[in-house]
Amino acid sequence: MAMWEGLVKDGSPFKWLTKRRMSVFDEDIHEIENSNWIPELSPPANLLIRRCSKILGLSMCQLRENFDSEASESLKHQSNFARNFLEYCCFMALAQSIQVIGYLDDYKFRRLTFDMMVAWEFPAAASKPYPHIDDDSTVGIEAFSRIAPAVPIVANVVVSDKIFEVLAASTNNRLHFSVYDKYLVRLERATRKLQSQSESSLLSPLRAGRGEKILEVDGTVTTQPVLEHVGVSTWPGRLTLTDHALYFEALRVVSYDKAKIYDLAEDLQQVVRPELTGPWGTRLFDKAVFYKSTSLLEPVVMEFPELKGHTRRDYWLAIIREVLYAHRFLFKFRISGPERDEVLLKAIFGILRVQALKEMSFTVPLCCEALLMFNVCDQLPLGDLILEKLANMLTMRELDQRKAVQSGNGTASALASNLGFVFGTNSGMAHDTRLLVGEISVGEMTHLEKAVKEARSSYENVVLAQATVDGVKVDGIDTNLAVMKELLYPMSQFWDWLVSLLYWQDPFKSLAFCLVFTYIICSWMHLCDALVLIRHDVYGDMELVKDLGYNTSRI
Numbered sequence: 031m032a033m034w035e036g037l038v039k040d041g042s043p044f045k046w047l048t049k050r051r052m053s054v055f056d057e058d059i060h061e062i063e064n065s066n067w068i069p070e071l072s073p074p075a076n077l078l079i080r081r082c083s084k085i086l087g088l089s090m091c092q093l094r095e096n097f098d099s100e101a102s103e104s105l106k107h108q109s110n111f112a113r114n115f116l117e118y119c120c121f122m123a124l125a126q127s128i129q130v131i132g133y134l135d136d137y138k139f140r141r142l143t144f145d146m147m148v149a150w151e152f153p154a155a156a157s158k159p160y161p162h163i164d165d166d167s168t169v170g171i172e173a174f175s176r177i178a179p180a181v182p183i184v185a186n187v188v189v190s191d192k193i194f195e196v197l198a199a200s201t202n203n204r205l206h207f208s209v210y211d212k213y214l215v216r217l218e219r220a221t222r223k224l225q226s227q228s229e230s231s232l233l234s235p236l237r238a239g240r241g242e243k244i245l246e247v248d249g250t251v252t253t254q255p256v257l258e259h260v261g262v263s264t265w266p267g268r269l270t271l272t273d274h275a276l277y278f279e280a281l282r283v284v285s286y287d288k289a290k291i292y293d294l295a296e297d298l299q300q301v302v303r304p305e306l307t308g309p310w311g312t313r314l315f316d317k318a319v320f321y322k323s324t325s326l327l328e329p330v331v332m333e334f335p336e337l338k339g340h341t342r343r344d345y346w347l348a349i350i351r352e353v354l355y356a357h358r359f360l361f362k363f364r365i366s367g368p369e370r371d372e373v374l375l376k377a378i379f380g381i382l383r384v385q386a387l388k389e390m391s392f393t394v395p396l397c398c399e400a401l402l403m404f405n406v407c408d409q410l411p412l413g414d415l416i417l418e419k420l421a422n423m424l425t426m427r428e429l430d431q432r433k434a435v436q437s438g439n440g441t442a443s444a445l446a447s448n449l450g451f452v453f454g455t456n457s458g459m460a461h462d463t464r465l466l467v468g469e470i471s472v473g474e475m476t477h478l479e480k481a482v483k484e485a486r487s488s489y490e491n492v493v494l495a496q497a498t499v500d501g502v503k504v505d506g507i508d509t510n511l512a513v514m515k516e517l518l519y520p521m522s523q524f525w526d527w528l529v530s531l532l533y534w535q536d537p538f539k540s541l542a543f544c545l546v547f548t549y550i551i552c553s554w555m556h557l558c559d560a561l562v563l564i565r566h567d568v569y570g571d572m573e574l575v576k577d578l579g580y581n582t583s584r585i
Contacts, residue, residue, distance in 0.1 A: 189400070271353065314533075
C-alpha cells in the first residue's frame with residue numbers, strides 16, 4: 031500500500047494518466063489506492079483489471095484467487111503471469127459484457143476493449159515506458175488479434191489479422207482508437223440494419239419456415255440495377271441474400287414478380303463464380319456472378335452494372351460464397367442443433383464486418399474474400415485443416431452442453447453457446463486444463479489458432495516458392511531470349527492496355543478509344559470510296575481515248 035501511495039504521489043508511472051485521463055480513471059485510481067493492488071502488474075494493467083472486477087462483481091484479490099485455482103502451473107509462471115492473468119480477467123469481463131443488448135453502442139464498452147489491447151502490450155510492472163491510455167494511444171496486430179476475437183462480432187481468429195491490416199493500413203500498422211471506434215460504430219449500424227431487415231415483411235412468407243435472416247438487398251435503386259440473365263433473356267429486379275438462400279424478384283411496371291429461389295442451404299452441387307456479360311451474348315464486362323445447380327435447367331447470371339471496376343460484383347460474389355461454404359461445412363461435418371446456428375452466426379458476423387468496413391473510407395479497395403472466414407478456408411492450402419479443427423471444437427462443445435444439461439446447468443450454458451462464448455476449462459480433453467473462451471485460450475494458442483497459423487505459413491511458403499521459380503526461369507534463360515523479351519516488353523504493355531480498354535476498367539479511356547477508332551474506320555471507308563470514284567473516272571477516260579483511235583500505251 032505504501033508503495034502504491036508513493037507511486038501516485040510521485041506521479042512517475044501515472045504522470046501521463048493524471049494529465050490526460052483523470053476525468054475517466056480518477057475513480058478507479060481512488061478505489062485501487064484503497065484496495066490491494068497487484069505488484070506484478072503495470073499500472074495500466076492494474077487499472078484494467080480493476081474495471082474488469084467491477085463488471086464481474088469480484089474484488090481483484092478474488093480474481094487472483096480464482097485464477098490461481100483454475101489455471102495450470104505453466105500459466106501461473108512468473109515470466110508469463112502478468113499477461114495471462116490480464117487475459118483471464120479481460121476475457122471473463124468481455125464474456126459477461128456482450129450479453130447486454132446493444133453493447134456495441136456503448137462508448138464505455140468500445141473504450142474498454144481498446145484499453146485492454148493497450149494494457150496487453152505492457153502487462154508487467156517491468157514493462158516500461160508505460161503506454162498512454164488516451165485518445166492518442168495505438169495498438170499492434172498481436173494485441174488486436176488476442177483481444178478482438180473475444181468479442182465474436184468484432185473479429186475471429188481466422189481473419190483478425192486481415193481486419194487489422196485494413197484498419198491500420200494508413201497509420202503504419204498501428205491502430206488508433208478513433209479508427210477502431212469508427213469500425214465498431216459502423217458494426218453496430220450494420221447489426222441494426224440486419225435486425226430491421228429480418229423483422230420486415232420482405233419475402234416473409236418464403237423466409238418464415240426457416241427463420242431466415244436478410245443479410246443484403248440490392249437492385250432497389252434505379253441507378254444501380256441488378257440484371258438477371260437466363261439464356262438470351264435479361265430482366266432487372268431486386269436481389270435478396272439470406273443466411274439460407276438467394277432470391278430474385280423481377281421488376282414489372284409497378285411491382286415485383288414472384289421471387290425465384292436459389293437455395294444455398296441444400297446440397298445441389300452449386301457453382302458460384304465470376305462471369306463476363308455483354309449485349310447479345312457477348313463476353314465484354316466482368317461484372318456478373320454465375321450460378322449453377324442441379325435444380326436448374328440452365329445456369330443463371332446476375333449482373334451488377336457499375337461505371338468503373340467490379341467491386342460491387344466482387345462484394346456479392348464473396349457474401350454469396352460465404353453462405354454457401356458455411357452450409358457445405360455443415361453438410362460435410364454433419365453439424366446440427368445449436369452448433370449449426372453458431373456456424374451460421376459466424377458467417378453472418380463476417381458479412382456484417384465487411385459491411386461495416388465498406389462504410390469506412392479507405393484508399394485501397396476492400397478484398398472481401400480475405401475478410402470472410404469460410405472464403406479464406408476455401409482459398410488457403412490447409413483450409414480443410416482449419417475447418418476440421420473448428421468442427422472438433424464444436425463437437426467438444428456439444429458434449430460439454432450435454433453434460434451441463436445432465437447436471438442441471440444447461441440453460442446458462444446453452445445461452446453462452448448461442449452467443450458464441452463458453453468460458454471454463456476444456457473438460458472434454460484429458461489432461462487439458464486450458465482456460466477457453468470461445469475460440470481462444472488464456473495464455474496459449476488453441477488447436478484452431480495453430481491450424482490458422484500453419485495454413486497461413488504454408489500459403490506464404492507457396493507464394494515464396496512460386497516467386498523463386500519465376501525468378502529462376504527469368505535468370506536461367508538464354509541472353510538472346512532475355513534481350514528479345516525486353517524488346518517485346520512494349521508490345522506486352524500495349525496488349526495489357528488493350529485488355530484494360532476491352533474490360534472498360536477506365537470507362538472514359540475506353541469511350542475515347544471507341545470514338546477515335548470509329549472515326550478512323552469512317553474516314554478510311556470514305557477515302558476508299560473516293561479512290562474508287564477516281565479510278566472509275568480515270569479508266570473511263572482511257573476507254574474513251576482508245577475508242578477515238580489514239581495509242582493509250584503512252585498514257
